[in-house]
Amino acid sequence: MVDEQQVRRILQTVKHPKVQKSFLDLGLIRNIGVDGDTVSLTLALKSENSPLRKGLEKQIDSVLRSLPGVSHVHMEVTALNPEEWEKIFPPPAYQGIARVKQIVAVASGKGGVGKTTVAVNIALALAGQGLRVGLMDADIYGPSIPIMLDLTGTPEPLPDGMIRPFDKYGLKIMSLGMTAQEDEAFIWRGPIVDKMIRHLLGNVQWGELDYLIVDLPPGTGDPSITIAKAIPSCWILMVTTPQKVALADVRRAISLFRRYNLKIIGLVENMSSFVSTPGAAPLNIFGHGGGERLSREYDLPLLGTIPLDLTIRSSEDRGLPLIVAEPESPTATIFQGIARMIRNVPGASCSPASSQ
Ligand SMILES: Nc1ncnc2c1ncn2[C@@H]1O[C@H](COP(=O)(O)OP(=O)(O)OP(=O)(O)O)[C@@H](O)[C@H]1O
Ligand SMILES: [Mg+2]
Missing domain, CATH: 3.30.300.130 (Fe-S cluster assembly (FSCA))
Structure with a gap:
């Protein structure tokens, strides 16, 4: 038998x-x-x-x-x-990101918590530390990177059919906002969103990069899922504000990302306190300690807490990110610290030496 x-x-x-x-x-x-x-x-x-x-x-x-x-x-x-x-049979790596060492996507549960601000300033902080950095605006519903970095023009197609990213402040940058009209409604759904994101990953000539920072739209919709499926090695950086409602959304987002086996690199608490004048006691306008609570609850590192800082908004509105406008300011120093924390996370590290 x-x-x-x-x-x-x-x-x-x-x-x-x-x-x-x-x-x-x-x-x-x-x-x-x-x-x-x-x-x-x-x-x-x-x-x-x-x-x-x-x-x-x-x-x-x-x-x-x-x-x-x-x-x-x-x-x-x-x-x-x-x-x-x-x-x-996983598809061959997307051509455009084949030589990118680490991808960190900045996500949040709720809108308006400062993802783009964090993505832009962290990208600049990493570049300032001697690393090669790209910034991809995957917020296809409301791309704001062109405004925050005062980028105009349309991307340049290369002879091989790829697209050359923009160069500004030492970053390689690409945003769908550069190809769409400013007043165009971003009402793409499902398969089109999927195609757009794959296009940004595959057809942009990112070249050799230590970090590609991706600015995601809020929540856990199509673009986040597409990125999760397309780049299983991608890290997620969660941005939250300290108040309770924001934390509930972050919890939902964390469980979704974990369901897709994405590694969460850590949390950043934004708008944590407000100092009206130098030396004044910090006001906790949006509550206190939310980031720390989440960090303990999910065993995730709290990479930094960023205060409400009027210079952030006023400089962004002028197309100047804080790190460029006020590189020595206390808040810029916090962003630099977050960049260093990212570089110290086991498995996510890159040092300038490796970029030679
Ligand atoms: N720490 C801060 N201090 C002061 N203003 C801030 C801070 N963080 C963000 N802002 C301002 O808050 C607004 C929203 O920030 P941002 O666009 O970065 O959020 P977002 O999470 O990317 O929003 P969306 O969900 O719409 O993509 C912007 O005007 C920005 O300048
Ligand atoms: Mg944004």
């Missing part, structure tokens, strides 16, 4: 022609059953009309029948859905 071990051993000889792994190890031969002289199994293929199907059925049938004691083979063929297929 044949047993399942023998069946599995002989099935190891049926290799996938492209990857030289057995169909069994790839998880494409499933549900193996042995009943007397009959072996049954399921063969999973990209589609039921796969060109491999006929040859494979023949090969599997013949190796199994070569086992003494096997007279019948029952084979079912099933088609995998595209997501299952991508898990087994």
